[in-house]
Amino acid sequence: MQLNLKSLFWNAIFVLVLISVCWLIYASGKRIDYNWNWERVVPYIATNAASSINAPADGEIVLAANNQLVLQNLSGDTIVELGGYSSLSVYEGDLIFEGDSLATIEEWRIGPILQGVITTIKISAWSLVFALFLGLFIGLMRISSNPALKKLSVVYIELIRGTPLLVQIFIVYFFIGTVLDLERFTAGVIALSVFTSAYVAEIVRSGIQSIPKGQMEAARSLGMNYPKAMIYVILPQAFKQTLPPLAGQFINLIKDSSLVSVISITDLTKAGREVVSGSFAPFEVWFTVAALYLILTSGLSWAIQALEKKLSASD
Amino acid sequence: MKNIIRAEKVNKIYPNGCHALKDVSVNVDKGEVIVIVGPSGSGKSTFLRTLNQLETINNGAIEIDGIDMYARSTDINKLRQDVGMVFQGFNLFPHKTALGNVMLAPLKVANRAPKEVKKDAESLLKKVGLADRQDNYPNHLSGGQQQRVAIARALAMTPNIMLFDEPTSALDPEMVGEVLDVMKDLAKEGMTMVVVTHEMGFAKEVADRVMFMEDGELLVSDTPNNFFDTPSNPRLQKFLSKVL
Ligand SMILES: Nc1ncnc2c1ncn2[C@@H]1O[C@H](COP(=O)(O)OP(=O)(O)OP(=O)(O)O)[C@@H](O)[C@H]1O
Ligand SMILES: [Mg+2]
Numbered sequence A: 001m002q003l004n005l006k007s008l009f010w011n012a013i014f015v016l017v018l019i020s021v022c023w024l025i026y027a028s029g030k031r032i033d034y035n036w037n038w039e040r041v042v043p044y045i046a047t048n049a050a051s052s053i054n055a056p057a058d059g060e061i062v063l064a065a066n067n068q069l070v071l072q073n074l075s076g077d078t079i080v081e082l083g084g085y086s087s088l089s090v091y092e093g094d095l096i097f098e099g100d101s102l103a104t105i106e107e108w109r110i111g112p113i114l115q116g117v118i119t120t121i122k123i124s125a126w127s128l129v130f131a132l133f134l135g136l137f138i139g140l141m142r143i144s145s146n147p148a149l150k151k152l153s154v155v156y157i158e159l160i161r162g163t164p165l166l167v168q169i170f171i172v173y174f175f176i177g178t179v180l181d182l183e184r185f186t187a188g189v190i191a192l193s194v195f196t197s198a199y200v201a202e203i204v205r206s207g208i209q210s211i212p213k214g215q216m217e218a219a220r221s222l223g224m225n226y227p228k229a230m231i232y233v234i235l236p237q238a239f240k241q242t243l244p245p246l247a248g249q250f251i252n253l254i255k256d257s258s259l260v261s262v263i264s265i266t267d268l269t270k271a272g273r274e275v276v277s278g279s280f281a282p283f284e285v286w287f288t289v290a291a292l293y294l295i296l297t298s299g300l301s302w303a304i305q306a307l308e309k310k311l312s313a314s315d
Numbered sequence B: 001m002k003n004i005i006r007a008e009k010v011n012k013i014y015p016n017g018c019h020a021l022k023d024v025s026v027n028v029d030k031g032e033v034i035v036i037v038g039p040s041g042s043g044k045s046t047f048l049r050t051l052n053q054l055e056t057i058n059n060g061a062i063e064i065d066g067i068d069m070y071a072r073s074t075d076i077n078k079l080r081q082d083v084g085m086v087f088q089g090f091n092l093f094p095h096k097t098a099l100g101n102v103m104l105a106p107l108k109v110a111n112r113a114p115k116e117v118k119k120d121a122e123s124l125l126k127k128v129g130l131a132d133r134q135d136n137y138p139n140h141l142s143g144g145q146q147q148r149v150a151i152a153r154a155l156a157m158t159p160n161i162m163l164f165d166e167p168t169s170a171l172d173p174e175m176v177g178e179v180l181d182v183m184k185d186l187a188k189e190g191m192t193m194v195v196v197t198h199e200m201g202f203a204k205e206v207a208d209r210v211m212f213m214e215d216g217e218l219l220v221s222d223t224p225n226n227f228f229d230t231p232s233n234p235r236l237q238k239f240l241s242k243v244l
Helices: A002-031 A112-142 A147-161 A165-180 A184-209 A213-221 A226-263 A268-279 A282-314 B044-050 B076-080 B098-108 B114-127 B143-155 B173-188 B200-206 B224-229 B234-243
Strands: A050-054 A059-063 A069-072 A078-081 A101-106 B003-013 B019-029 B033-037 B059-064 B083-086 B161-165 B192-196 B209-214 B217-222
Touching: A112 A147, A112 A184, A112 A226, A112 A268, A112 A282, A147 A184, A165 A184, A165 A226, A184 A226, A213 A226, A213 B076, A213 B083, A213 B143, A226 A268, A226 A282, A226 B098, A268 A282, B003 B044, B003 B192, B019 B044, B019 B059, B019 B192, B033 B044, B033 B200, B044 B161, B044 B192, B083 B143, B098 B114, B098 B143, B114 B143, B143 B161, B143 B173, B173 B192, B173 B200, B200 B224, B209 B224, B209 B234, B217 B224, B217 B234
Parallel strands: B019 B217, B033 B192, B033 B209, B083 B161, B161 B192
Antiparallel strands: A050 A101, A059 A069, A069 A078, B003 B019, B003 B059, B209 B217
């Protein structure tokens, strides 16, 4: 009971501190001469504003056999059927030039910010997969008894960890990208996976080395060769050990992905920058961007925790 | 009769310079139970581990079932399937259930059909008295139970030889008996066994021959009666006076 009261007290303190921080942010927002306009951000996330259907070529509006309006080009072929649209802006007999508005429709479309979120997810997911495999590979080289493999992996890890990611992105995009004719997106994924894999390799190495020697001996004594012993005995155990540090590394990956905006990939950060200049609501946009990153990282963190829980059956 | 294990003048020098085995020669017949005793650091484990090449040797020769272990053409992974090993620390795979531990090698090494493997694994666990514990993870088993699973796991590859390195040393006294009983049953079935242990009772009762090692040398190899009742080697006499 005593303990319960005490923990209640400190939890109350926690909530109090959170509320005061929020209030402080709110108060400082009020103090500066700034008009908070959160609704301005919404259309950049998703919008159902009307968009117009434009004529792809010159032609004429005619009534087709099924009693519906169509756009025919100059040689009499139907190029756009207008029957499906409710708000038409043309009438039968109108002469139409390329680019004229034929009708408007209202439908939900994702805005540039959500588009940025999707790009960020895509680039992070690809990089995560490649980083995991590359890191596993380099990590295994790192503990290999073959001096060539071992030294190569050490050089790789030191080189990658010793240089800033931003510089690596520039090198991959401008140097390797030019030599191999890479797309921006590919260059971004390569830079991010290479960078992350060096850290994953170290995590993999320490994870494998934390498994008692007896496990490998037991596996080998049953007749397993080294790869089989690794795959069926050592790595499953090491994987469990490395999940928490891997989670941290992959959360870093999502955040680091914001750096690819420097090579003009329109990820969440770049989308934010673009929207800021058009929306006149910079504070709101940046807070929104931060919140979206937070949703991505906490989603990943939650997923990995769920996986950890599932794997803890043998504890 | 042909020896199932032949070790000829085996020498092992660890990279740190420790000369752990000095000209050790041992021949074991099929179905024989050998118990090796000796003071700590005398090279018992090292010798046992050379028999399935967990330790490579620097000098000498080892033949298992007529196959030269160090011949170019020898597939060590294949040879190891014929030599089961039980460790002092059990070394069960913690991410697998008892049944999973027993099934892993038959599935992944022998590539046998899962259904058949499961049936065999279940009857092996029954044999070591753990039919009702097959779905437990090692962390949910007592030491004695873990060691019995480990024996079942080693037997799953149907080896002709079983090596035991102090299988009861890490156990609480009340659990030693259950593991020794399984080993006795195995001996009765005619399994060839090489056992390093401090259980002198087991040696007297089950062993066909008892060997004494000290400082990397194999000094005595004799029947249990001669070994314990009329030891002639003064170093063995000294050792026995301490442990008996
Ligand atoms: N991996 C190793 N590297 C270097 N020296 C070792 C290694 N393993 C064992 N030794 C040494 O080899 C000698 C024999 O060791 P071994 O483990 O075979 O003895 P043992 O008879 O099994 O002893 P115990 O009863 O304590 O298990 C010891 O002096 C030991 O210090
Ligand atoms: Mg030992």
